[in-house]
Amino acid sequence: MSNIYKEPAPYHKGEANPFESMLIRFDQAAQIYNLDKGLYNYLKHPVKQVIVSIPVQMDNGNLEVFEGYRVIHDNILGPSKGGIRYAPDVDIEEVKALASWMTWKCAIANLPFGGAKGGIKCDPKKLSVGELEKLTRRYTANMLEIFGPDIDIPAPDMNTDEQVMAWIMDTYSMHKRKTVTGVVTGKPVIIGGSRGRREATGRGVMIATLAACGKINIEPAGMEVAVQGFGNVGSVSAKLLFEKGAKIVAISDVTGGFYNKDGIDIPAAIEFVKAHKTLEGSDFGTPITNEELLEIDCKVLIPAAKEDQINADNASRIKATLIVEGANGPTKAEADEILRSREIMVIPDILANSGGVIVSYFEWVQDRLGYFWEEEDVNGRLNRMMTEAFDAVYFTALKYNSTLRLAAYIYAIDKVSQVLKLRGIYG
Ligand code: NAD
Secondary structure, X not given: OOOEOOOOOOOOOOOOOHHHHHHHHHHHHHHHHOOEHHXXXXXXXXXXXXXXXXXXXXXOOOEEEEEEEEEEEEOOOOOEEEEEEEEOOOOHHHHHHHHHHHHHHHHHOOOOOEEEEEEEEOOHHHOOHHHHHHHHHHHHHHOOOOOEOOOEEEEEOOOOOXXXXXXXXXXXXXXHOOOOHHHOOOOOHHHOOOOOOOOHHHHHHHXXXXXXXXXXXXXXXXXXXXXXXXXXHHHHHHHHHHHOXXXXXXXXXXXXXXXXXXXXXXXXXXXXXHHHOOOOOOOOOEEEOHHHXXXXXXXXXXXXXXXXXEOOOOHHHXXXXXXXXXXXXXXXXXXXXXXXXXXXXEEOHHHHOOHHHHHHHHHHHHHHHOOOOOHHHHHHHHHHHHHHHHHHHHHHHHHHOOXXXXXXXXXXXXXXXXXXXXXXXXX
């Protein structure tokens, strides 16, 4: 028994940020799974952490030096995969935690990838397009030994987009003296991106929602859904559920939200946001705040905006039967027990929003084949893989009599530790 992990990790002093919330769940799952202490330590520590200085000649002639990070949490299941974020407050600790998150997400989705994450400490809003390009290219050049289609494959994250991925692909390719599209995913379709990638996360949310409805006998046609956040994930989730006959009774974005018990015309809301950038100034129902949206009378709640929305205070007032986490980390760990005791089913982020990384995997496969699939092929395969991932987590929850969240972590820990044992420790 002594080599079984039992103690909470010493750095868990509380829940100061979403990554600590994630680590608390990892610890809980490790205990339920009786994870070997040595394996626990192995999986807690990233295999590689790289910090680089990135000098950039700014438009005003000044030389500025930025700090860039890439953390490979593990490459047990295959090359590591994970996005790159540009943010003023990103640091190596945050990137470490995000990298381990990717390990669990890829394992649950049955992808042949380990987990990684990268970042550059910068304020992209203050950079010109030219400065952003120089920053991206020099970061990529500094990471030439780290990145590679068989080693480590970046993707977009906060404040990085298709254009940034195109610059990374081009810089890497210039150094290799050949075009290497598979070094990065989330590229524009015209240069080796995948059809269906833009809608993939919202589509995955829709698939997971319908899979859960099947388990708890909710009829999708006419079910009331509230969606917080109307960006890529929220608007696509709302649109696809609307197309399945669900009644989207509430939507919101950073400017606030609307409630309409008769259902909101989602295509019209999408058109409005396309034209005006936000929902502000529209009239899709009674105005509500983002806090009120969470407590609206509905069957399904989809937090698809940002982290830390559901906490110990509001968890007891949530009326939904099912919560589907489109966003990363929308529920604090302190709320888990309250939701469980109220028998509210929560599809956790590392399962619910994995449609994006699944289609990134498809992009990588297509790049390596040099053969590109029709959108219906992408969507069909996404449907199959999301459904399989959902079932795997669902049956793990039944086996361990746990929440879906802990089951997702247990399933991931089981898979990664089994492969680690088979591969063995070299040295
Ligand atoms: P986005 O920028 O396209 O949209 C974010 C939306 O949330 C916008 O409507 C914005 O107005 C709204 N918002 C921002 N702050 C808010 C606040 N305080 N209250 C309410 N709404 C607020 O971003 P996205 O790509 O849709 O990502 C949303 C979430 O999903 C993030 O947590 C992200 O990490 C996660 N996620 C995204 C993907 C993806 O493929 N895009 C994949 C996995 C997870």
